[in-house]
Amino acid sequence: MLNIHLAQAHQAPEISELIGELLAEIMQAINETAFSFHLEEAQQRLHEFIREGKNIVFVAERNNALIGFVTIYPSFALYAEGAFATLAELYVKPEYRAQGVGKALLDAVKTHGKQQGWKRLEVTTPPLPQFDKTLAFYQREGFQISGGRKLKTELT
Template sequence: MQLIQLKPEQSKDEITDYITKLFTELSGPDRVPDEAAFAHMFEQWSGDLRHWVYKLMEGDEVVGFFTLAESFSFFADGRYGIINEVWVEPKFRSQGAGRTILGHIKEFARMKGWKRLDVTAPAEEKWLRTYAFYQQNGFKLTGKKLKFLL
């Protein structure tokens, strides 16, 4: 399998397609950002060297994609990674593709010198398998995540 980095300048349409698939699967088509929202997100990302998007390919087929960001916390002993999005093409699920993606993410994290990776799995019961997947791959529960919308 081949890992390919996607840059916003060259890959907006492709990234938009993957994010659309992820949003549709997680929350339904009504939650997919509109064109203006995507444009705003890409504008915010432009020039930000702390956010990465990759796709995993098997020949000519996309196996999945993921996004990562870097953050900083004294509690986390400095800089650390956040897995923001992971999506695997349905026909590649339960075949080791997710584990392969996590392997690439962990290697990236080591190259960056991070000592920690954070990930949030969807809270709904239908996504318990995703939560279990991360635990099976070494992720530990660290507490409940909260958000405040502005």
């Protein structure tokens, strides 16, 4: 049976391992070292983010084993007409994909967002065309392409 619930800070080590799997999968698909990932730092950071409410994390468990997660963070913007959230990471272990786990995680986020009064959810997909299936998944779940590209600049 699938169990979706809010993560607790003490789950940060296990969730961080899945974050490492997600980032490794993306980098392998695009053949580029796009992320710098250090497990211990990620565990500490995620623990703090959950404890302080900077990230809201839902986990998917089957038979008491963690099989997926989604992280979101609340934001505010004029263009979004107030409060909204950005989906930062969503990952389901490969052997559990196409079984409704990702949809169940998104449904939990949408329910939570409505309770919080958020106007929308936003997400940036990993690079295309390598992640066309990811884009198709989000579109099936009601997300619409809103244009533009995600850009970044390092501040350190």
